Amino acid sequence: MPTSAPLGQHIERNQHDLLVFLSRRAPREAEELAQETWLRVARANPSFQDESSFRAYAFTVAKRLLIDHYRRSATRVSLVPLEGGREPSSNSDPLGAACATQTLRVVQDVLDGLKPELAEVFRLRTTTQMSFRAIAAHQAVGLNTALGRMHQATKAIQRALNQQGLLPEVVQ
Amino acid sequence: MSCEHAESTTLLWLDGEAPEAHDLHVAACAECQEVIDGLERVQHALVPIAAALGVADVAATVQVNNGFHFARWGAALAVAASVLLAVRFMPLQAEVDVPADTDLASVQPLLPISNSLYGDLDAGLEDLDVALDSLAWDLNTL
Numbered sequence: 001m002p003t004s005a006p007l008g009q010h011i012e013r014n015q016h017d018l019l020v021f022l023s024r025r026a027p028r029e030a031e032e033l034a035q036e037t038w039l040r041v042a043r044a045n046p047s048f049q050d051e052s053s054f055r056a057y058a059f060t061v062a063k064r065l066l067i068d069h070y071r072r073s074a075t076r077v078s079l080v081p082l083e084g085g086r087e088p089s090s091n092s093d094p095l096g097a098a099c100a101t102q103t104l105r106v107v108q109d110v111l112d113g114l115k116p117e118l119a120e121v122f123r124l125r126t127t128t129q130m131s132f133r134a135i136a137a138h139q140a141v142g143l144n145t146a147l148g149r150m151h152q153a154t155k156a157i158q159r160a161l162n163q164q165g166l167l168p169e170v171v172q
Numbered sequence: 173m174s175c176e177h178a179e180s181t182t183l184l185w186l187d188g189e190a191p192e193a194h195d196l197h198v199a200a201c202a203e204c205q206e207v208i209d210g211l212e213r214v215q216h217a218l219v220p221i222a223a224a225l226g227v228a229d230v231a232a233t234v235q236v237n238n239g240f241h242f243a244r245w246g247a248a249l250a251v252a253a254s255v256l257l258a259v260r261f262m263p264l265q266a267e268v269d270v271p272a273d274t275d276l277a278s279v280q281p282l283l284p285i286s287n288s289l290y291g292d293l294d295a296g297l298e299d300l301d302v303a304l305d306s307l308a309w310d311l312n313t314l
């Protein structure tokens with residue numbers, strides 16, 4: 001019967017790839033997110049027979065941290081009123097600004113076309129720190145309803161952004 | 173979707189509100205992976221435009237609602253405080269006839285409590301119960 005490799009060996013074999021994965025998505029925070037990922041993995045100390053299962057697990061933990069990081073970043077951005085009205089931040093990058101403007105238009109079009117309660121769940125979830133339970137309470141609906149609304153809204157926005165080539169590629 | 177978790181537990185897992193073992197499920201489930209990959213990409217695309225999404229209005233509404241909760245919390249705490257103060261300053265000594273030359277060190281600490289004091293305490297505790305029920309309701313709906 002095969003024995004699982006020690007956790008340290010698993011981490012050693014995957015730490016470079018994980019850092020590359022995070023650097024592509026959040027260059028400035030990649031190191032920090034990688035450390036947090038390995039901390040969580042070490043705390044959970046899962047036992048895997050094969051390398052690919054461990055790798056899938058570690059990248060899953062990293063994605064979860066990444067989603068949380070994006071959400072916190074979006075919250076910070078939305079809390080700072082932008083000069084000259086509600087325009088996407090340009091960061092002195094004309095291409096980035098053009099892309100952001102187009103993304104905004106697509107997202108707003110989709111949200112306008114959704115039922116208001118679906119659009120509201122999506123907005124609250126992606127640009128505030130509210131939990132799903134808090135959003136469900138705010139809308140006076142059950143938790144599963146709020147989760148279902150989020151899922152539907154995300155799918156619609158994902159589809160629309162994909163059609164316009166505005167979504168970052170999934171690269172592992 | 174054939175995975176029952178893809179639209180429910182896996183989204184809750186992002187809030188840290190699913191059992192830790194759900195990590196293992198997500199890692200091994202293609203549908204849950206698809207859901208989090210989609211969310212990751214969408215959330216990434218939203219970072220530069222979040223300020224323009226008009227959430228401030230919605231967030232303000234939520235803050236007003238949360239203010240309502242805090243008002244109820246405040247009221248409940250005020251009731252709790254008043255009950256404690258009432259108990260603290262109840263004139264227990266006045267219920268007992270202690271001669272002036274009594275050595276206070278010899279007086280038993282357990283003093284009789286009048287029926288009216290029990291009545292006041294009961295009323296106070298009922299108020300406290302109502303306040304605690306209200307707090308529990310608020311916590312459940314947070």
Ligand SMILES: [Zn+2]
Pocket residue numbers: 175176177178197198201202203204
């Ligand atoms: Zn699943």
